[in-house]
Amino acid sequence: MAAGQDAGGNGSDRAKPTQGGVQSVERTFELLELMADAGGEVALSDLAEASALPLPTIHRIMRTLVRTGYARQQPSRRYALGPSLIRLGETASRTLGSWARPYLAELTEATGETSNMAVLDGAQIVYVSQVPSQHSMRMFTEVGRRVDAHATAVGKAVMATMPEESVTQVLNRTGMHPQTERTITSVNGMREELARIRELGYALDDGEQEVGVRCYAVAIPDAPAASAISISGPEARMKRIAVNDVVPLMRRLATDLGNELSATGEPA
Structure with a gap:
């Protein structure tokens, strides 16, 4: 999708x-x-x-x-x-992750922080690829981990591209449970947040999933599944990143990755 x-x-x-x-x-x-x-x-x-x-x-x-x-x-x-779909899904996720890694590696090299790719699966975000930071203190999200979309930058980046009705369906299915005291827990609050994301061109997780962790994300345009890439790290270090510089890089990488993922590969 x-x-x-x-x-x-x-x-x-x-x-x-x-x-x-x-x-x-x-x-x-x-x-x-x-x-x-x-x-x-x-x-x-x-x-x-x-x-x-x-x-x-x-x-x-x-x-x-x-x-x-x-x-x-x-x-x-x-x-x-x-159950036969499980093997197909696992194999597809590994393939998707391998395609994403060169783009994530470039993002990590440029920012010094952990980069991720995640896909919206039903009402949850699934992390399918990651390139870790070289810092001794870094963020680590296990590939395959599932989290509710409303408390993550990648989830919000994806929802910002979706029709309002579909966003409401996703939020109602998860229940918008608070992960930290900063988690957005109302549909109206999320609508306001998604409007800001559309205006700014990127999503922010400001300690909403884990205390002390900050994350920036952008949606991957034209991908066959609703997805996004992100960078994440300790709040103090992430605040030193120049967002106006890194977001254009993230958007370029997301566009390039989306073009690769959307290629049909049909024989001539």
Whole structure:
């Protein structure tokens, strides 16, 4: 899903096959994405309403997904995402992280601080790549760690590119629990924060996830998944960074990375 795209999707838009695509494959991925948007579990009627596909078509696709392990049918007759997706997701995350590392390395070299790439997955941020600072006191976020979007610079950077309705859905699903006394815990407060981010061109985590930690982030434009890059470090050291100098660098690197990630790689 590209940054700025409605996380909830639109059934009529999804139902349109792309030129040169295989319709059955497109429909299969459409249903998987709808299931993910719904939190991983849906009824056939929900899929029919959201996708505008005929119910027999949906039923046939779901039977195939269940047989191959990419979906499972619950005792309630609802369908859930299946365990076979886990291996695909883990492999994709490692590949995504390897693509991001050269860009993060340049950012760390220029700033001296830890750089990260993170992706919005449902209502949470997942860190997929990191290049650590060489300082003895540095920030370390385990790759694969999941955190609520509202308390992170990367999460706020991503949400600033999304429609308001989708942002509200993300915030309502996590509950906006306070991580520190500085965490923004109201939807209206977050709306004001996202408006500032759009105006400034970057997001700030000022001790909102961890006390004493400061982080700057920018969204990755045109990426196939809503994502962002960031730098983070101890508050005192991060305050010495010239934001007006580092943000243009971050935006350039994010744009270059987004261009690489969005390349289709289709054969000529």
